[in-house]
Amino acid sequence: MALYKVKRVFGEDLGANNPVFAQVLGICSTLAVTNVLKNTVVMCAGLIFVTALSNLTVSFLRNIMPGRIRMMVETLIIASYVIIVDIVLRAYLPDISRQLGPYVGLIITNCIIMGRAEAFALKNPPGLSFLDGIASGIGYSYVLMSIAVLRELFGSGSIWGYKVLGASWTNWSIMVMAPGAFFMLAIFIWIVKGSTNRGEK
Amino acid sequence: MSKEGMIRKRIFTVLFMFLVTLVFISITTVIYTFSKDTIRFNEALRLKKAVLYAAGVLVSEQPREIEQEYKKRIEEVLESDGTVRYYIVRGDDRSSVESYVIVTQGPGLWGDITVAIGYDETGSRIAGIEIIDQNETPGLGGRIGEEWFKQQFRGKSSPLSTVAEGEAAGEKEFQAITGASYSSNSIKDIVNSASDKVSSLLRKE
Numbered sequence: 001m002a003l004y005k006v007k008r009v010f011g012e013d014l015g016a017n018n019p020v021f022a023q024v025l026g027i028c029s030t031l032a033v034t035n036v037l038k039n040t041v042v043m044c045a046g047l048i049f050v051t052a053l054s055n056l057t058v059s060f061l062r063n064i065m066p067g068r069i070r071m072m073v074e075t076l077i078i079a080s081y082v083i084i085v086d087i088v089l090r091a092y093l094p095d096i097s098r099q100l101g102p103y104v105g106l107i108i109t110n111c112i113i114m115g116r117a118e119a120f121a122l123k124n125p126p127g128l129s130f131l132d133g134i135a136s137g138i139g140y141s142y143v144l145m146s147i148a149v150l151r152e153l154f155g156s157g158s159i160w161g162y163k164v165l166g167a168s169w170t171n172w173s174i175m176v177m178a179p180g181a182f183f184m185l186a187i188f189i190w191i192v193k194g195s196t197n198r199g200e201k
Numbered sequence: 202m203s204k205e206g207m208i209r210k211r212i213f214t215v216l217f218m219f220l221v222t223l224v225f226i227s228i229t230t231v232i233y234t235f236s237k238d239t240i241r242f243n244e245a246l247r248l249k250k251a252v253l254y255a256a257g258v259l260v261s262e263q264p265r266e267i268e269q270e271y272k273k274r275i276e277e278v279l280e281s282d283g284t285v286r287y288y289i290v291r292g293d294d295r296s297s298v299e300s301y302v303i304v305t306q307g308p309g310l311w312g313d314i315t316v317a318i319g320y321d322e323t324g325s326r327i328a329g330i331e332i333i334d335q336n337e338t339p340g341l342g343g344r345i346g347e348e349w350f351k352q353q354f355r356g357k358s359s360p361l362s363t364v365a366e367g368e369a370a371g372e373k374e375f376q377a378i379t380g381a382s383y384s385s386n387s388i389k390d391i392v393n394s395a396s397d398k399v400s401s402l403l404r405k406e
């Protein structure tokens with residue numbers, strides 16, 4: 001595997017072609033799980049795992065898979081990995097599994113996974129597809145985590161469940177609710193686009 | 202393409218889908234079979250811990266100690282269908298009744314909330330509550346699971362009403378969570394209706 005290809009994959013997924021702020025995929029979960037950092041981290045770990053492995057599997061099957069049923073197969077593969085994540089969480093991290101509740105199952109509907117399978121894994125060899133899955137997952141994760149840190153800080157005065165802002169801090173309830181996520185995501189996209197587009201035009 | 206070729210292609214498509222499904226279902230089934238017991242054990246342990254917590258018994262985090270304490274202190278009163286109607290909590294001498302615990306459910310904002318509620322031996326004062334299951338908004342209604350919120354029910358008696366978060370609460374009051382009035386009211390309703398249930402249960406005994 002050529003190093004420059006790996007570099008390009010990571011560069012694209014973390015920067016110019018980032019799944020969240022460039023492709024605007026996976027927004028439902030960005031809004032839903034980012035009010036508490038701990039849930040966000042587990043969600044991101046689950047997504048990296050599922051994206052990487054589904055990319056790998058789809059890439060292995062890409063040459064024998066009949067084109068007309070490829071989306072059925074991809075959905076089946078993705079769903080299976082998500083069920084595995086769900087079972088493992090319920091068995092070994094029951095507290096976090098309960099907190100995430102239905103969100104774990106909803107990893108299946110995260111467009112990033114299907115998007116990468118369709119756009120990348122169908123055309124590239126398994127190793128590179130696996131790395132692309134990891135890179136997309138990380139690209140998604142760092143955006144979510146930055147939003148989650150700010151939302152939990154302003155909304156609950158804490159980070160990772162530990163109080164960091166003193167008793168005089170008034171929690172901004174809106175940060176914990178869905179609208180807070182819209183604001184934070186929009187500001188995030190604004191800052192990123194604002195700084196990368198400078199010099200164009 | 203010849204007609205025969207078309208048919209062969211279709212059969213391959215169906216076969217391919219069937220095989221992929223078979224492989225993945227087998228993998229998930231194997232993983233599920235291996236972790237099934239752990240998952241069940243976790244759920245049972247959580248319920249036991251909740252019952253002890255609601256009864257006001259100090260609970261350790263160690264599974265073995267929870268099991269021991271539960272075995273020593275708790276007696277399950279069963280319905281005719283084998284489900285638990287309520288739990289009797291024995292004192293250290295194992296014969297006196299210290300408190301009663303019931304597990305009950307009520308609607309929350311996003312789904313049902315399951316709560317274990319403990320009462321003293323007369324059934325009039327609350328010994329404690331523990332949230333077993335809830336789908337409230339994390340960070341808002343989800344805070345019903347926080348220690349300060351659950352602890353404030355100890356020693357209170359129904360019918361309860363709410364005061365604002367941070368305000369002093371009387372004997373029949375508890376602090377609601379700011380930004381989560383709906384979830385707080387759900388807990389109020391669940392606890393109040395459970396109290397009625399407990400007094401009628403104890404009257405029957």
